[in-house]
Each structure stands twice: as structure tokens, then as C-alpha cells.
Amino acid sequence: MTQTMTFRPFGAEHLDAALRLSRAAGWPHRREDWALIAGLSKGVVALDGDSVVATALTTAFGDAAMANMIIVDEAMRGRGLGREIMQRALALAEPLEWRLVATASGLPLYQKLGFVECGRVHQHQAALPALTAPRGVRAATAADLPTLIAMDRAATGADRAALLAQLAGSGQIALAEGKGFAMLRDFGRGQLAGPVVARDEGVARDLLSHLLAGKAGQFMRVDTVQDSGSAPGLSQWLVDIGLPQVDTGIAMRRGSLPPQAGGFHRFALAAQALG
Numbered sequence: 001m002t003q004t005m006t007f008r009p010f011g012a013e014h015l016d017a018a019l020r021l022s023r024a025a026g027w028p029h030r031r032e033d034w035a036l037i038a039g040l041s042k043g044v045v046a047l048d049g050d051s052v053v054a055t056a057l058t059t060a061f062g063d064a065a066m067a068n069m070i071i072v073d074e075a076m077r078g079r080g081l082g083r084e085i086m087q088r089a090l091a092l093a094e095p096l097e098w099r100l101v102a103t104a105s106g107l108p109l110y111q112k113l114g115f116v117e118c119g120r121v122h123q124h125q126a127a128l129p130a131l132t133a134p135r136g137v138r139a140a141t142a143a144d145l146p147t148l149i150a151m152d153r154a155a156t157g158a159d160r161a162a163l164l165a166q167l168a169g170s171g172q173i174a175l176a177e178g179k180g181f182a183m184l185r186d187f188g189r190g191q192l193a194g195p196v197v198a199r200d201e202g203v204a205r206d207l208l209s210h211l212l213a214g215k216a217g218q219f220m221r222v223d224t225v226q227d228s229g230s231a232p233g234l235s236q237w238l239v240d241i242g243l244p245q246v247d248t249g250i251a252m253r254r255g256s257l258p259p260q261a262g263g264f265h266r267f268a269l270a271a272q273a274l275g
Helices: 012-024 032-038 080-088 107-112 142-156 159-168 201-212 232-239
Strands: 005-009 041-047 051-061 064-072 098-103 116-127 174-176 180-187 190-198 220-226 243-256 267-269
Touching: 005 080, 012 032, 012 041, 012 051, 012 159, 032 051, 032 064, 041 080, 041 107, 051 180, 064 080, 080 107, 080 201, 098 107, 107 180, 107 243, 116 232, 142 159, 142 180, 142 190, 142 267, 159 180, 180 201, 190 201, 201 267, 220 232, 232 243
Parallel strands: 064 098, 190 220
Antiparallel strands: 005 041, 041 051, 051 064, 098 243, 116 220, 116 243, 174 180, 180 190, 190 267, 220 267
């Protein structure tokens, strides 16, 4: 690191520079996507002089927290900056369990910081084929939000009420009474379907089919969750309906929460940054 390197709290004034970093890294995030995550998070930027050369955010969800939006300018890599900014970001929260989604290149650093692999995140995206809406699923309303929050917490162990409230105000929600929900919103190159929380894979498929019906030709992304040792499940179904898998991330955690009861499971992420 250079002698001019300084660290500052991530603020709204850093959004444009952060967007430039993520675009240079090939990420699809829009400024609005950065603003959503940053508004729910605390974070750190590294400055080389006046230039933002690295970012790292932490998003606390009660007993769980996500480490996310970890980017180091390509010209600044290999100097220990990634480790330094990660340690500073992790110091901003004290959850029982840290979570993140890693790339293969970031894996060694996160392992050194105490994270262990716990599964895979399969990124599916393409222009949508034609799908038929199933029965037994309806559009959720504001009155359903407490029910969605309870189902999400039963599936994730996290308190994501603020996240779900924000997503509910900017997208669509599908609800299968007592069985699960799914959300859809603008993201990146098109739209993203997630989170998807359901009692079983069949319900998850119905929820997604409800949201995606009538959107043939539109660009869609779904990030599915596969725990270590489990079957491909929803990921294979997405391939079968015409949404190919284009990338795979490594789900990691540090620390642990007690096992969740209630019979709900998370089948797709709100975003790789948000779990």
C-alpha cells in the first residue's frame, strides 16, 4: 500500500466511484443497486489520494451479517489492500454468523480470515422463455409483509425486515399461503427474482413461475442456493426452462447460528450481496 492510502466510512458521496470500480470488475450493478445495498449497510472505502481504489460493506441482519461489495482496483492488487479493507469492514459488526459469497480468486483471503465453505450459489440468467402462471399463488400486499418477514427469518435465521420492506416497495411479490414467497425487482441488466423462500422445491417453482409468467423475452437473473452435498434441485429446473447457469459463487460463513425450525428453506438469494 502507498503512503497516501487512507480509509474512510463508505458514504453516498462514494457511490459513483464505487460504480466505476464494479463496472471495471465486470459486475452488472447499477447505481441504484449500489444505493440499495449501501443504504442497508456500513462500509469502508480505501483512498489513494482522492481516488477510491477499494470498497467493502457489511450488512447486519440481527444475529447474521453479510460481508459484501468487496472490490479492489486491479492496479492495487497484491499489496495486502484486500485483507486490510476486509478487516476494517468486519470490525463494523459483531454477528453470531458472518456470511459471504466468494469468487475463486477471493477464496484464499476469506479462508485466512476464518471463513469456511458451506455451499454453492448458481447464477442463472438469460432472456426468458414463455411460462404459464400456476394456480395457488397470488400477488402479496403490504398487509402480508409481517408474514413474509416471519417466513424469511425461519429460513435464514436473519432479521431482514428492513430489506424485505424496501424490496416490497420497489417490485413484485408472489405468495403461496403458508408455503412461501418470492420477490422480483429491477437489477443489473434486467430483473432479478429473489429471495425465494418456500417449504419445498415444488412451491419454489410455482412462486417463480408466477413472477416470470408473461415476461417472455425479458432478461432475468436468479441466484440459487445449493448447500454442500445437496442435489441441484431448483438450479436444474431453471436450466430446463431456459435459464442457463452462467457462473458459480462459493457460499462461505464464519461462526454459526443455531439450526432453524419452521420448515422453510431459502431457494434463491435477494442478491449475492444480501443473501
